[in-house]
Amino acid sequence: MTVGSDAVGSDAGEADTVTFESELVTRHPLTLTADPGRVIAKLFLPGEEGSEGHSRAAGIVARVLALSDGEVAGLVAALLDRFGPRHRDYRDLLTRHAAIVAPRVRTPAELSPARTLLLGACFTAEYAVEGAAVTNPSAVRHPDQSGLPAGALRLALSLRAVGEGHLSSIGFAVAVIGPGPAMRLEPRTGPLTTGLAVPVTWEHARLRALLTDHGLDDEVTRSVLDSLDRSPADGDLEQAFAGMPADLLRRPQAAGILAGIRSVAGTLRKIEFPADSGLAERVLWPTVASESKGMEDARFVRFTAPDGTVDYRATYTAYDGTEIRPRLLTSPDLRTFTTAPLIGPAARNKGMALFPRLVGGRHLALCRSDGQTTGLTASSDGLVWEPFRQVHEPRATFELIQVGNCGSPIETAAGWLVLTHGVGPMRTYSVGAILLDLADPATVIAALPEPLLTPIATEAEGYVPNVVYSCGGLVHDGRLWLPHGIGDSRVGMASVPVDALLARMTPRT
Template identity: 40%
Template sequence: MSQATFLNRQALHLRPDPARVIVRPFKPATEPRDLNPTDKMRANHIVERVLALDQEAVAAQLADVLDNFKGRHRNLLERFEARADEMEDAFATHGVFSKKQRQLVGAYFLNEYSFEASALFNPSIVAHPDQSGAPKGGVRFILSLRAIGEGHVSSLTFRTGTIAADGSLAVDPTARLASIPRICHRISGPDGERVELIFKPEEDLTERVIFPVTESQSNGIEDARFVEFSDGDRKTYYATYTAYSGRAIRSELIETSDFTSFRLAPLRGAAARNKGMALFPRKIGGQYAMIARQDNENLYLIYSDDLHTWDGGQAILKPQFPWEFVQIGNCGSPIELDEGWLLLTHGVGPVRKYSIGAALLDKHDPSKVLARSREPLLRPEPSEREGYVPNVVYTCGGMRHNNQIILPYAVSDTFSNFATIEISELINAMKC
């Protein structure tokens, strides 16, 4: 199967930009109750040193900090105050603080973090909820990407763009600033924390960064697979992702309707103990459906009544061809076509080379595999083999536009690109 007949690589390389930074809590400046005795003592020493300054020195130091970081962040003084509020327990033992003292203390307990300094990869794509300004016959889109910075910590960032009627793509300029959301609600439960995050409306979508905020995510929010989910007249965007604590992984779920407020919650059940889950874009037979890989080798079809609990399942795809002998997994949510569900897959072959393939599932009973690609649709080209993890092409989800599949994909866990696929030619090739 020759990829040249139906797949066209674009020249839209999205590369990591170390100049994009957020401010995040600086350890040992996490919540005092989370610190060990030594760190609590150190945090108190910092507060005491600030308090020892006279008011004129405090004002001068605060002005110097604001001048030094001018233009690098939105509402930086407000962020200092918010950090001081989080450090309320540390203030309690030190009497009354002036507003400027609180702000200066807040500054000492933050640090800049270049969230995409190392990599910008594993994208997924969905139609934008706001289609105003879309080209005639085209569509506006949102691209989610996994960003990696110092310490290999993964976060979630976004880009926007347009697809023209003929399938040509354009990516909008990225905002110069970057912002993290405010935590509106945090609820602890037996399965972990549920949180609700909200960004300010004036913050551009490309400015918004979802950084780890719970213990289960502390080392990364990885590989979000966004899908536009339809339930009657209601449309919601969901994304499964891998939460990594530094010791363990599990699957969790993001929910949003506007990409301004987001709800993050853990998933339950045996299937959620692994990574690589992808939700179908609508219910099937009255149930939610998911493609998952709970045995690290095969792909399973799983159903659920409540969206958050995933057990059991039926193996529907197993490694069959040499390019996928090590393992197979999904590359995003199934895409509904007239012919059935198009499931993009990844296969791992010799020398741990990752390639992208596809399978066609029955529309009414997705456990039935109608066809699958004998050869990869996309494999690392010589120019795409070098990077943080060599010999890898990977995607977390494509979308249909007219007679094409728009496929964003990552190159060697370093940067991202796009390809377009002619649907009819792909279907014919898989049936060969």
């Protein structure tokens, strides 16, 4: 076995306190590190970015309009030469950003095509999505398995990318595992894209449940929902507002309630990436207020519906600088993503992990609603989650502080294999494993007696020291593949034979 940290002293009693890692695991000699060259171009509004509270847009627009045509042409040529190759559809992006401040231009004729591009560039800034770190991956089968030798599998790896200000987004990488224990990363090249928003409409029943979860259950809200119920399936929310009885609109609280409804309804988003973009070029960037300070730790799973339909789903943590909320990503192909809030008593903390299929006709998920134990929750629709039942509490020495999951349960003939994370002394994060009953996943039938993976000497340092952590692995050709974050700063890959792992687990009494 490999010792997770250096023992202090030499007598047997002190040595017994050291956490030992399972001898089954193989660390592969490959590390994915943060690349500060992976940049996006985002809207930049001077004076409105921090705590200044006063827009400086008017002065900037005036200075751009005061330049001569020759000066504008020279500046734009330099911009296109330097930044054009770094960003997909750079001209269109600058034009969209210019349109945001264009109302400050009194005479639209003053904005020639070149001056429009320059104006847009003054309200655009590059952001290195991995400027600080890349970590906490999950792995699923890639939708494209073409061109591989027999025994190989292409993986889609989701990544937590951390940039300036500790702002997290969801990035991707592609790896190939097999045949056998071999693995490689495919190049992460090409300009990044954050995609484009696509119109999407709530199902009325789901919007109703979400509004109730936010405490909006009053006559104004009911009037709006009733109007939607009587409209076509894609009924417009603003039309429902316009059709409200005047007596309700005159109530002092009506304006605040309507603003709340509009805010909640705006938490549904659909993002579409260009068809010719590679997976590693796509970045899921915050689009709603609840995730304005970060999208963290996506746990992806390939979900199979009862009719055999397959799609990709992921839970992730949305952070607005004050509160955290779990949200759901769904995608048929990892190119178009819909993101929606999760609600209900169990959807209150980090670390929800979806089961890859229905169990007993219901959606199931692991959760950590109390912050320290692993629970099981159920849902009829995958959005509204019931109160959790405790499944696994801190027991072993490497999980004295808290336990949680390291991704979605993996179905095996012996049971649901759940990779766990345990937090022990000195806030050391290790990866463990438990086995849940296939028919009754609330029952733990076995557990690995020691960590599967714990920080060794070369993994102790990082953005957050003493951490190995995963958001999900998978089984291929009899081997569990486990991508994992190291020190919240880089990503490694480990693997272990599944049969040997299961044989090493001890029955839970």
